[in-house]
Amino acid sequence: MRSFFFLHFSFHSLKLPNSENSADFEEDTYLDLHIFQAGKKLGKKICGVEDFDGSMQLVKEAYSDAAKEKTKKERSYDIDEALSFQHMEEAYRTGNLDLLDTINKVNSRSAAFDEKFLYKRNEIQANSIDSILKKGAALFVGVGAAHLPGERGVIEMLRKMGYTLRPIKMRERDSYHKDAIEKMRVPVQFxxxxxxxxxxxxxxxxxxxxxxxxxxxxxxxxxxxxxxxxxxxxxxxxxxxxxxxxxxxxxxxxxxxxxxxxxxxxxxxxxxxxxxxxxxxxxxxxxxxxxxxxxxxxxxxxxxxxxxxxxxxxxxxxxxxxxxxxxxxxxKEFKPEWKKFRPAHGGFEVEMPHEPLTIANENMVYGAYDAATKTAFEILRTDIHNYAFLEEDSFDLNLMEESFASSDFVQRQLSQQASMVNGYPALDVRYKFKDSSVALVRFLINGPRYYTLVAKSGTENRSMQQFVHSFQIKPFVYSDAKKETDTALFYTVKTPVALYKKQKLAMYPEGNFYGGYDGNDADDSLVDNGKYIDRIVSNDSTGEKIYVSFYKNSRYFYNTEKDKRSDSLDLDDEWVIRKKKIDTLADKTVVSEYEFGSKKSSRLLKAKGIEKNGFGYQLQTEIDTISAPSSFITGFFQSFTPVDTVKGIDIKKKKTDLFFSQLFSADTMLHKTALKNVHNVVMDSSDFSMLKKGIQFLGWKEKKYLDVKKDFIGKLSSMPTKAAADYLKELYYQAGDTLDLQYAALEVLLRQKTEYAYKTFAEIMENDPPVLDLNTSTASYARRGRFSMDAMDTSTDYNYMNGSFMDDLSDTLQLTAGIFKNLLPLINLNDYEQPVMDLAATLLDSSMIEAKAYEVY
Incomplete structure (x- = not known):
């Protein structure tokens, strides 16, 4: 409950902000608005020389281009003080356009930013001025001062178009004209x-x-x-x-x-x-x-x-x-007349002393006050949607009560009784408030909607019981469904709820901020990790939400789990499958529908999955076991249809032929594409010869050579053969003193998890162990994405290589125990003393070795 502590801050926010720092030159308004007001007051036609949305888009692109630019100028601290940004204000006030232009150029750090932010907009403004003048109209135009000077400024552009321009100086009487215009009032229609x-x-x-x-x-x-x-x-x-x-x-x-x-x-x-x-x-x-x-x-x-x-x-x-x-x-004046109230969008029905005041903030609040009995009534609806778990009803009800009882105005609880109201779990509680009043409160759960009903008065009266006991859950009311298309997630659906809400225009690109971010590697655009987009379609009045996601696997994706259906489930004991329906359509599209429940919850997770050729959709929402889903949810799930323009891949076909053809291609772009996607390719022992050839093909000419080579070496972990282990040993010695590559070879040997690989590892460590840099953390990720119906989510497998190969010895202790005696001598080396002692402790705790195995050390 909101306290009056917030009242002070609310009034503070009503003040008209005035900046003390700018008070020395603050006008009644900013120049752009003054020009607009002058035109309106003088009866002139008003138009723009830039489109607002277009300008904001250019600004957004300017920040994005600057973030990607590789030749940004470094900030210099040797610039003449006269050309610093502090003097820009002076140049602006005095109308010194040459100085203004010089200051901008000297302090600019990105030509790409200036191209969009300044010069492209200059062209738009100059062309707009030219178009208006060609219609024979006289024009007074105001543009930002930075757009005027220079060869690519608006002034020179207009001169090249054949116009004659001359400066006009401010005169003494101009201030009188300004005052006269400001005193004029434009008539307004109320x-x-x-x-x-x-x-x-x-x-x-x-x-x-x-x-x-x-x-x-x-x-x-x-x-x-x-x-x-x-x-x-x-x-x-x-x-x-x-x-x-x-x-x-x-x-x-x-x-x-x-x-x-x-x-x-x-x-x-x-x-x-x-x-x-x-x-x-x-x-x-x-x-x-x-x-x-x-x-x-x-x-x-x-x-x-x-x-x-x-x-x-x-x-x-x-x-x-x-x-x-x-x-x-x-x-609005409320007449004191008890009547049934049901919101326009439905959801519930209740008897109240008058039509309630409706307040939509973080919750939906319906409040009424009976002045005759001095009794207040309130319904609070809080919407909490869970897509991964369902809590026990009793736990959530007790949590609601605990939260309410902690309010500053509550003195103590008088009584408490759990109940079922028309099948819905509820908790009835009586409270004593600190102002000596009493309150009847009912907490009730209806799917993702948590209702708190409060009736409060100086003394308990019949109307309080009337209010609480009259409350009933009712169906939601929606308008007629219309067919809509989601062009981002590639589907059509019939829905009464709009798929898109109007968004605020963003000036900055997501993730890219000029001056604070250097941008990604230009080749990162070649990475194909597939696509995953999600959205929540919701109605603010009813609080109902449907989670929709679209995924498309990488072109390199290969499903190695041939016998496992994508709709298979791995649920813990708390889940109960209340509905399961799986259909395979004529075009081999698999449609899976589920309703997941929990043993002690009245709520359900309703889910639908659609999968075909490496792309698919997931729909999820939370409902309850008592009432039928609304027309919005039912219609959305039934009418949801993927568009037929999405092309997928054959996930049952290996993609190593595609990968190696790109790797060895003479086409530079295809070769770079392969290097950027090695982590996405699933390989097995049959690919050993081609992978070996690929590793030998790599050279220092490759961008980020060491990282690329480590990624390739990492693929050998999926080839647990003698030949692969021997080649890793060969790579180790070829690496010389390049620790990153030595660590990678040793780590992958252990990842093969074969007795031969472990013995090969032990042989290397006995004869030529690398210097152990405990601070090294060179991370490399190999990722395979696959669709899973587990909790209706997309799972991702990571092969994480961090260079700390000693950590991998703890993964397969049985194999490690077989070579531990070969590793024990490393304890005499400072770098290895602590890791070997830690490993010994782990093996001893797991009963893999006995203490006498290392007594001598």
Whole structure:
């Protein structure tokens, strides 16, 4: 439950931010907006010389290109102080474009970044200006100063197009013109807007846009009147006051205590107001900069609402806009009439004293207050989706109770009783609160939805029982399903829930940040680890979610487990398979459907897998054993159809022929592709001769030669033959004093796990052990990905080589015991003393050797 500790921070977030560091040249607005406002106030037509989305895409590409660039300039600390970034501001203010251009070039670290971020945008801006002028229109245009100078700047581009350009200096009277324009007001048209839950309505000259939830949990919405430099804001802060025992008067006192600290500038007037029966404050203040602002703050049993208007100078004080805004505020009045309530999206039904206030934050909250009996009612729905395990119902119910009982307003528990409500597991608890009130609380589990019902009053009354016992789970209500296509995961489906939610435009590329990341090896794009993409399709109102994933195996993938179906399961004793259906279609597509349960849980994991030719899909969701799945879940699972454009591979066919043909190809790109994918190729003893040829084919000309050769040597671990062991011994001695290659040969010998390989290892260690660098950690990964229905996940096998070959002796102790006497003399070498002692202790603990085996040492 949210406490009033957050109230202070919520009001703090309402202040208009002003930077002290920029106060010496801070204007009422930034230059771009001033130009826009001047045009609007003078009745001019407004257009852009850059498309916003296109510009952001170019900026994103600029960061990405810079991260990949191999010839970035190193930062120099010998630059003339006059050309440092600190002097850029001065060049901008004085209009010195040549100096501005020089500073940019001297401090630039990436030509690739400048190409997209600066020069490509210069071309777009110049071409747009040219297009507008060719239509015969007079044009006043503002572009960033850095775009103007240089051979590839907007000025020179326009001159090359045949235009004549000359500078215009600021004159003394220009400031008077500026002041005159700022005093002009652009007329605005107000229209009524109503909140999503219908609790408030207000007239505003534009659409309210949500900021999303702030760090305090406040829901902030704003409309910015860019033409007049003003803004309108509505903020809702969930307090839960009726439940936690804070009456209206206490909430008002708490608000009053934080006003003077958090209202910017000086409060000029403050008076009490009442709107539709809700009390509050009306405040007028003037900021340090001289801007007038107005607030209306209202208190309800479950939240605080703050209506705010701000503008430059006396915009809020003069004119009729503020009056239109504040006088139009309407708050919903609830008539005290007990009735059944069911949300528009369904899910449950309950009797409440009036239609509840609905608050969607991290949980869904439905609150009502009966003023006659001073009883508060609340339904809290928390959605927690698990795709890997199902907890016992009793454990989760007790956890819910423990969490609620730890709230600051709870004094103690009075009674507790576990029950089943229409088949759903529940826990009924009575509490004494610290304000001397009592509460009836029911915790109930419905699949991934955890309900907490609270009825609280000074003394227990009949309406509290009426509320708790009237609660019933009902089906969700969805609109008609529509066919949608997911182009990223390659499927179509009929669903009432949109597959894609509108995303914020990102300026930075994922994983690449210019200046902080050097980018990957250019050849890394040749790595084929296959593809894995997942997404969650969800409905915010119902909380239902479906996890969807698509995978496509690497072209080098080969399934060595010929007798194991991809839909085979390996489940522990806690799981119960309640449904299993496997179909093989005419085109050899395997469709697997499962419902996994647990012995002490009312919940189910519903899963579906589709596999064909090395690619496939997984669908997962959590439901319950009592009620049928919703139309959304049922329809999604039934109508899910892969598109027919995805081409797979034959996973039953070895890919070593493909790999070696690329490795020995005269085509440089194919050769590089093979080097980058050796870890993806599954080999066996039949490939020994070709692998040996490949290792001999490698030379120092290869990029990262040592890493590449270690990867190739690592493939010998899957060839447990005498010939392979002998070749590893040969490679060891060929390596000379190159420790990385010596370690790799020894490690792979032990990975072969044959008696002959271990004896070969022992022979090397007896005659010519390498210097042991205990700090060495050269990691190499070999990966094979395969689809598994185990917990409906994609499994990955790793062959990890870290250069610490002595660690591998602990993996197969029976073989190690056979050569331990050959290794014991190494204890006399400082490098090997501790590893050999540790190995002896492991063998002794496992009863593989006796103490007398090393007494002499």
């Amino acid at each position: 229209a009524k807007q109503t909140s999503e839950d219908g609790f408030f309505s207000v007239n505003i000259p534009g659409k309210l846009y949500s900021f999303g939830k702030s760090y305090t949990g406040a829901d902030m919405q704003q409309y910015a009147d860019m033409m007049n430099g003003s803004y309108y804001m509505v903020t809702r802060l969930f307090t839960n006051a009726a439940i936690i025992g804070h009456d209206e008067a206490l909430v008002e006192r708490k608000i009053d205590s934080v006003l003077y600290e958090n209202i910017p500038g000086k409060i000029l007037t403050k008076k009490p107001i009442i709107k539709n029966g809700y009390k509050g404050f009306e405040i007028t203040n003037r900021t340090r900069r001289g801007d007038f602002q107005r607030y209306n703050i209202f208190v309800t049993p479950f939240e605080i609402l703050v209506f705010k208007m701000s503008g430059n100078g006396d915009y809020v004080k003069l004119g009729t806009e503020a009056a239109q805004f504040f006088n139009s505020i309407q708050l």
